[in-house]
Amino acid sequence: MKLTLSCRLLASLLLAANLAGCAAPLVIGGAAVGGMMAVDRRTTGTQVEDEGIELRATNRIFGDHGDKVHINVTSYNRQVLLTGEVPNEQVRDAVQKTVSQVANVRSIVNELAVMPNTPITQRSNDTFITGKMRASLLDAKDLTATAFKVVTERGVIYLMGIVSQREAARATSIARGVTGVRKVVRVFEYVSEDDLARMNTGSRAPVTDTNPDSAPAK
Template identity: 30%
Template sequence: MMITNSRLRKFIGITGALLLLNNLTGCAVVAMGAVSATAVSVSNDRRTAGTQLDDFNAQNTASRLIGEQQNLKENANIEVTVYNKVALLTGQAPGQAEINQAEAQIKTIGYIQKIHNQIRIGQPLATSSELYDRWLATKIRTKILASEKVPTAQISIIVEDSEVFLMGLVTNQEATAAVDIARHVDGVTRVVRAFEIY
C-alpha cells in the first residue's frame, strides 16, 4: 500500500500526539505523587500549612540577610533554621561582634518572634566535621524514628560540631524523650533544647 505525504504527515502527527500524551500522563503521575507526599508532610505537621510556608520564607530571608554581610560571608559559617516563628542560629564566627551582627540581621525580620543564638566563637568547621555532623544527625533521626514516644514529623534536628539542637512543636514528654535519645547517641557532646511546648 502506498503512503502519501498527507497520510505520512497525519501518521506522524498522531504518533507525536500519543507520545506527548504519554509523557504528560507520566509527568502528571509524578506531579500527583509529589503533591500527595507534600500533603502527607503538611498534614502530619502540627504547624498550619501557612506557618510552614512562612517559616520557609523567613528562613530564606534570614540566610540572604546574613549572606549580604561581607564580613560574615567571608569569616563566619552561620546557619539559620526557622520553626514556628522561632529562629535558631548555629555555626561559628570570629568573635562576639559578628555573633551580635548576625542576630541583629535576624531581628529585622518581623515574622520571627524568638531567637535562639547558639553561634560559637571559632573558625568555620572543616568539611570532614560537617560530614560527621550529618552522619550524627542521621543516627539520631533513625533512633527517633524507631521510638514510639517521639513524633518524628514534629522535630528538626540540627547538628553543629557534634552539638545537637532540637526544635519543634512537642509536648513535655516528647521533648524529654527526644533529648534522651539524642543524648545517648555515640559522638554527641551536648544536646540543646529549642522546643516549643505544644
Template identity: 35%
Template sequence: MPSLLKVNVCIILMLALLLTGCAPVIFGGAVAGAGVAALYDRRDAQTLFDDQQIQFAAAAALKQDPRIKSQADAISVTSYHRTVLLTGQIEAEAVANRAVKRITHLAKVKRVINQLTFGAPLDLTRQAEDLYIISRAKFALTQIGLPDFNATRVKIVASDGVVYLLGLVRQKEGDAAIEKVRYVPGVRRVVNLFEYQ
C-alpha cells in the same frame, strides 16, 4: 592520601544526606519529601511557609551585610515556628551580634537564639560528622513508642557535636526525644529548644 580523605568525606556526606531526608531534594522529589513531613507537622501551613521564607530572607540578609558577608557561609540559619536558631563557628563576637540584629528585624521573626561559637569555621569532616549525627538521631527518634508521636515533628540541628532539638511537642514526647538523642554516638550535648503543647 588527601584525595582518599576527600572521597571518604564525600561518601559520608552523601550517606548523611540520604539518611537525613535531604535525598528527595537532591534527586528531584522535593515536593513529595516535604509533603510527607508536612502531613505530620503540628505547625499550620502558613507557619511552615513563613519558616521557609524566614530562612531564605535571613541567609540573604547575612550575605548582603558587608560586615557579615565574608563569614555568612559559616552561619547556619534554622527557622522553626518563627523562632530562628543560629549555629556555626565564626571568627568574632561582633559578627554574631550583627547577625542577630539583622535577623531580629526580619518580618515574622518571633525571636532569635544565638548559638554561634567562635573560632575557625568547621571543616568538611566535622560537617560530615554532624550530618551523620543528625541521621542517627532521626533514626533513634523512630524508636520512641509513644502514642501519636511522629519523629518528623522534631527538627534536629547539629553543630560540632552539639545537637539542638526543635519542635511543637508534648512534654512526654520532648523528654523521650531528649533521652534518645542523648545516647547517640558522637553527641556531646543536647540543647532543648522545644515548644510544649
C-alpha cells in the same frame, strides 16, 4: 510496608543534608519536605513563613559576611535558631540584629560560637549524627518523628518542635544515646497532653504562642 533501619537511616541522612549543607559556607537549616506538611504540628501558613524566614535571613547574612562565617539558620514556628561559627562578638551580635529585622521572626536563640569555621570533616560528621538521630526517632514507637526538627553543630544536637514534656524528655534521652553526641540542647515549645491529643486528631487551633524553654537545656 515497614522500612528497615538502613532505609530509615538513608532517608534521615537525605533529610539531614537539607539541615546541614556541608558543602556551602552558609546553609538553610530547615527546608520543607513536600508531603510532611500534612503531618506537621505547625499550620501550613507557619511552615511557609518559616521557609521564608530561613531564605531571607540566609541571603542577608551571606550578603553582609560572605564566606567569612559559617551559619545555619533554622526557623520553627517563627522561632529562629542560629548555629555555626563567627570570627568575633561584634559579628555575632550583628547577625542576630540582622535576623531580628526579618519579617515574621518571633524570637531568636543565638548559639553562634566565636571561633574559626569548622572543616568539612566536622560538618560531614554532624550530618551523619543528624541522620542517626532522625533514624532513632523513627524507631521510637512512642514518638511522632515529624514533630521534631534536628540540627547538629560540632557534635551538639539541637532539638526543636512543638511537644509535650513527656515527648521532650524522651527525645532528649534518645539524643544522648546517639554515638558522637557531646551535648543536647532543647529549643522546644511545650503544649499539654490534652492539646497534643487534639493536634493528633486534627482538631486543633493554630499554634502560635506555646510555652518555650526558658533557656536551652543540656
